[in-house]
Amino acid sequence: MADVELRALTKEFPGGVRALDTLDLTVADGEFFALLGPSGCGKTTLLRTIAGLEAPTSGQVRIGDRDVTGLVPGARDVAMVFQDYALFPHMTVLDNIAYPLKIKRQSRPERSGRARGVGANLGLAALMDRRPAALSGGQQQRVALARAVACHPSVFLFDEPLSNLDARLRLEARTFLKRLQRELAVTTIFVTHDQAEALALADRIAVMEAGRIRQVGTPREVFGRPANTFVANFIGSTPMNLLPGVVSGGGVAVAGGTLTPSTITPPTAPGERVIVGVRPEYVSLSTTPVDGALTGEVSIIEHLGAVSLVTVEADGALIGATVPEDREPVPGSRVWLSPAPGRVLIYRESDGELVT
Amino acid sequence: MTATSVDARTVPAGKPRGHVTNRRAGVGRLAFLLLSPSVLVLGLVIGYPIVSALRISFVKTTEGIDANTGLITRTTGFSLDNYTNIFTGETGRLFWNAFWNTTTFTVTTVVIETVVGVCMALIMNRAFRGRGLVRASILVPWAIPTAISGLLWRWIFTSQGIANDVLNTHVLWTTEGIQSWLAVVIADTWKTAPFIGLLVLAGLQIIPAEVYEAAKIDGADAWRTFWRITLPLVQPALVVAVLFRMLDVLRMFDLPFVLIGRGKMSTDTLSILAYNEMSNLRFGPAAAYATVLFVYVAIVAYVFVRVLGADIVGRGVGRSK
Numbered sequence: 001m002a003d004v005e006l007r008a009l010t011k012e013f014p015g016g017v018r019a020l021d022t023l024d025l026t027v028a029d030g031e032f033f034a035l036l037g038p039s040g041c042g043k044t045t046l047l048r049t050i051a052g053l054e055a056p057t058s059g060q061v062r063i064g065d066r067d068v069t070g071l072v073p074g075a076r077d078v079a080m081v082f083q084d085y086a087l088f089p090h091m092t093v094l095d096n097i098a099y100p101l102k103i104k105r106q107s108r109p110e111r112s113g114r115a116r117g118v119g120a121n122l123g124l125a126a127l128m129d130r131r132p133a134a135l136s137g138g139q140q141q142r143v144a145l146a147r148a149v150a151c152h153p154s155v156f157l158f159d160e161p162l163s164n165l166d167a168r169l170r171l172e173a174r175t176f177l178k179r180l181q182r183e184l185a186v187t188t189i190f191v192t193h194d195q196a197e198a199l200a201l202a203d204r205i206a207v208m209e210a211g212r213i214r215q216v217g218t219p220r221e222v223f224g225r226p227a228n229t230f231v232a233n234f235i236g237s238t239p240m241n242l243l244p245g246v247v248s249g250g251g252v253a254v255a256g257g258t259l260t261p262s263t264i265t266p267p268t269a270p271g272e273r274v275i276v277g278v279r280p281e282y283v284s285l286s287t288t289p290v291d292g293a294l295t296g297e298v299s300i301i302e303h304l305g306a307v308s309l310v311t312v313e314a315d316g317a318l319i320g321a322t323v324p325e326d327r328e329p330v331p332g333s334r335v336w337l338s339p340a341p342g343r344v345l346i347y348r349e350s351d352g353e354l355v356t
Numbered sequence: 357m358t359a360t361s362v363d364a365r366t367v368p369a370g371k372p373r374g375h376v377t378n379r380r381a382g383v384g385r386l387a388f389l390l391l392s393p394s395v396l397v398l399g400l401v402i403g404y405p406i407v408s409a410l411r412i413s414f415v416k417t418t419e420g421i422d423a424n425t426g427l428i429t430r431t432t433g434f435s436l437d438n439y440t441n442i443f444t445g446e447t448g449r450l451f452w453n454a455f456w457n458t459t460t461f462t463v464t465t466v467v468i469e470t471v472v473g474v475c476m477a478l479i480m481n482r483a484f485r486g487r488g489l490v491r492a493s494i495l496v497p498w499a500i501p502t503a504i505s506g507l508l509w510r511w512i513f514t515s516q517g518i519a520n521d522v523l524n525t526h527v528l529w530t531t532e533g534i535q536s537w538l539a540v541v542i543a544d545t546w547k548t549a550p551f552i553g554l555l556v557l558a559g560l561q562i563i564p565a566e567v568y569e570a571a572k573i574d575g576a577d578a579w580r581t582f583w584r585i586t587l588p589l590v591q592p593a594l595v596v597a598v599l600f601r602m603l604d605v606l607r608m609f610d611l612p613f614v615l616i617g618r619g620k621m622s623t624d625t626l627s628i629l630a631y632n633e634m635s636n637l638r639f640g641p642a643a644a645y646a647t648v649l650f651v652y653v654a655i656v657a658y659v660f661v662r663v664l665g666a667d668i669v670g671r672g673v674g675r676s677k
Contacts, residue, residue: 051573052572052573053569053572053573072572072575073569073572073573073575074572074573074574074575074576074577075575078573079573080569080570080573082566082569082570083566084564084566085566086564086566086567086569086570087567087570088567088570088571088585088589089567089589090588090589090591099571099574099584100574100575103574103575103576103580104575147570151574
C-alpha cells in the first residue's frame with residue numbers, strides 16, 4: 001500500500017519528441033486513478049515510466065516514501081497488466097500466476113497454494129493446468145490480473161487491460177475490475193483512451209494531451225465542469241456543444257440569441273469573445289416558444305436507445321440536445337432550446353480555459 | 357480411382373448422401389491430378405535413386421576366367437556380401453573408425469555450434485548502432501562454399517600458418533591425429549554456427565517484447581529470463597536448427613576431404629568411405645556404405661523428432677493435462 005508521487009517528470013525521446021512535459025501528479029494510497037487521453041498523449045509512456053520500463057529524462061518517481069526513479073522495475077514493488085496480457089505462452093496458468101512469486105523465492109507449495117487461491121477467486125480454478133493459447137481473451141485477461149494480484153504489490157499498473165475484449169465482455173470485466181480494486185484497496189493506475197471506462201472506474205481521472213495533464217478531478221468534476229475545451233470535447237459519449245459567442249450587456253450573444261444572466265453567470269468584460277459549452281443532456285427542447293431560449297430548425301435525429309440526440313441548426317450553429325425516446329420533434333420543424341440553469345460553461349476563446 | 361467412381365454410380369442420384377460421396381470422389385480425383393506432377397518428380401529424383409542404390413548394394417559382381425574358353429566371365433547376382441564385408445576384417449575396422457569419427461564430429465560440432473549460434477542470435481537480436489553490419493558479417497562464413505572455406509582453413513592450419521603463428525606452436529594440423537579432428541571441428545563450427553544463429557534469431561524475433569517486460573516487472577534477472585523465458589520460447593526454432601545441423605554433419609564429406617584429405621584415421625567419415633569405394637568403381641560396396649549411412653541418419657532423425665519434436669507440438673497447442 002503506497003501513494004505514488006511524480007515530480008516534474010519529463011521524458012524526451014531521441015529525436016526531440018516530448019512524451020511527458022514536466023508533469024506533477026500525486027495518486028493517493030488505495031486510489032483507483034485513470035490516465036485518460038487520445039493516442040499519443042503520453043499516457044502509456046507515463047505508466048511505463050512509473051513501472052520503470054522507461055527511464056525519465058528528468059524528474060522523480062516516488063512510490064510510498066521511496067524515490068524509485070533509479071530502481072529497476074523488479075525492485076519497485078509494482079505489478080503491471082499489459083494490453084496484450086503478456087502471459088508466458090510456454091507456462092500453464094498456474095505457473096504464470098506463480099512466476100512472480102518464484103522470482104521472489106517463495107517455496108513451491110507456498111507459491112502454488114497462493115496462485116491457486118487467487119486463481120480460484122478470479123474464476124480460474126478449472127483452468128489452472130491450461131496454457132494461455134487454450135484460453136479465451138477474457139480468461140487470459142483474468143490470468144494477467146491474477147498474476148498481478150498474487151504478488152501483492154503496493155501499486156497496480158494497468159495498460160488498457162480491457163481494450164482487447166469485445167464490448168459485452170468489457171462491461172462485465174469493468175465491473176469485476178472495480179470490485180476487485182475495492183476489495184484489495186491497492187493503489188491502481190489505469191491507462192485508457194475510453195472516456196466512458198475512465199468515468200465508470202476511476203476515483204479520479206487525469207486527462208492528458210501532448211505530454212501534459214489538462215485536468216485532474218473526480219469523474220463528476222471532469223464530466224460536469226471540464227477545465228478547458230479540450231477536456232470538454234474529449235469527455236462524454238455525446239459531444240458537448242461548444243458555441244462561439246460574445247459577452248454583451250449582462251448576457252452572452254450566441255447562435256442568434258442571447259443567454260441571459262438567469263441561466264449563466266456572465267464573465268466580467270463585455271465584448272470578450274467566449275465559447276459557450278453545454279452538454280446535450282442539459283439542454284431541454286420545446287416545440288412551443290419559450291422565453292429567453294435559442295431557436296432553430298431540427299436537422300438530424302440520432303437514436304441512442306432510451307434517448308435521441310437531436311441536432312438543431314440555429315443561425316448557422318449546430319446545437320445538440322437529447323430528448324427521451326418517443327418525444328422526438330419532426331425534422332425541419334422549429335424548436336426552442338433552453339440550457340439547464342447552472343449547466344452552462346463559459347470558456348475564453350483565446351486559450352480555451354474555463355472562466356465560469 | 358476406379359473404385360470410387362463405381363461407388364459413386366451405385367448410390368442413387370438425388371439422395372444427399374450420394375451427392376456427398378460423389379463430390380468427395382470428385383475432390384479426391386482433382387487432388388490426385390493436381391498432386392501427381394509433384395509426386396512424379398519426387399519419385400524420380402528421390403524415390404528412384406534410393407531404390408536403385410538399395411538394389412545396387414545387394415548386387416555382387418564376380419569376374420573370372422572361364423576354364424574352357426579362356427574368356428573373362430562376369431556374373432552378377434543377389435548377395436549380402438557388400439554388407440557383411442563392411443562389418444568384418446580390415447574394412448570393418450575402417451568402418452567403425454569412420455562411424456566413430458562421424459558420430460563424434462556430429463555431437464561435438466552441433467553442441468558447440470548451438471551454444472555459439474544462440475549467443476550470436478542473442479547479440480544480433482539486440483538493438484544497437486551498426487547492427488546491420490554485425491548481422492551481415494556474422495553470416496559471411498555461412499555464405500562461403502565449403503570447399504573454399506576448407507581451403508581457407510587449410511591455409512590457416514599449415515605448419516607455417518596463422519594458427520601456429522598465433523598460438524606459438526608447431527602443430528601439424530592437417531596431417532593425422534586428434535589435432536586434425538580438432539581442425540575440422542573448428543572449421544565446421546566457424547562455418548555453420550551462423551546458420552543456427554540465423555534460425556534462432558528468427559525464433560527470437562517473434563517473442564513479443566511485452567513478455568520480456570512482464571518478466572522484468574516480476575523482477576527476473578537476465579540469467580533467469582534467458583533460461584525460463586527466452587530458451588523455452590525459442591525452443592521450436594532451435595530444435596529445427598539442431599536437427600538440420602545434425603543431419604548435415606552426419607553426412608559430412610567436403611570439409612575433411614578438402615581440409616585434411618581422405619584416408620586419415622582421425623577424420624575419415626562414412627561419406628568419405630563411400631566415396632573411396634565409388635572412386636574405385638566398386639559401386640556395390642559404395643551403395644552399401646551409403647545405405648548404412650542412410651539408415652543411421654534416419655534413426656537419429658527419428659529419435660530426435662520423437663524426443664524433442666513431440667514436445668514442440670505439445671507446446672504449440674497448449675493441451676490440458
